[in-house]
Amino acid sequence: MNPAGSIGKLGFRRWYERQLYASHAWLVACLVSGFGMFALLEDLAGRAFGAQAAIVLMVAFAAGAIAWYALARYLRMLLRAQHLAERSTCEACGTYGLYRLVGATPRFMIVSCRKCAHEWRID
Numbered sequence: 001m002n003p004a005g006s007i008g009k010l011g012f013r014r015w016y017e018r019q020l021y022a023s024h025a026w027l028v029a030c031l032v033s034g035f036g037m038f039a040l041l042e043d044l045a046g047r048a049f050g051a052q053a054a055i056v057l058m059v060a061f062a063a064g065a066i067a068w069y070a071l072a073r074y075l076r077m078l079l080r081a082q083h084l085a086e087r088s089t090c091e092a093c094g095t096y097g098l099y100r101l102v103g104a105t106p107r108f109m110i111v112s113c114r115k116c117a118h119e120w121r122i123d
């Protein structure tokens with residue numbers, strides 16, 4: 001879950017771009033699963049209760065659980081990427097997202113601007 005390794009390997013801008021693509025793929029998964037769940041529930045409304053209706057209900061529940069998980073992943077990835085993006089502007093020269101990783105712990109990273117070598121800490 002710590003993004004420092006990926007940022008150190010890819011650079012912030014490419015990491016951020018990939019986070020946006022991946023998080024929006026989770027959003028698409030959420031929407032598809034959510035629509036699937038509602039379609040199954042609508043189908044269930046016209047059925048008499050029985051074994052087939054119970055199976056449809058279980059599949060609808062699974063689709064809802066997948067939609068909920070995908071929404072949580074989407075929000076978590078997007079908020080983390082946004083949090084780091086807001087702290088990725090060099091305070092000395094104003095360059096955005098061009099830094100190299102100097103050091104990292106699970107709680108923060110020390111980065112250095114590629115343009116002016118100014119170092120700062122990103123929590």
Ligand SMILES: [Zn+2]
Pocket residue numbers: 090091092093094095113114115116117118
């Ligand atoms: Zn700088």
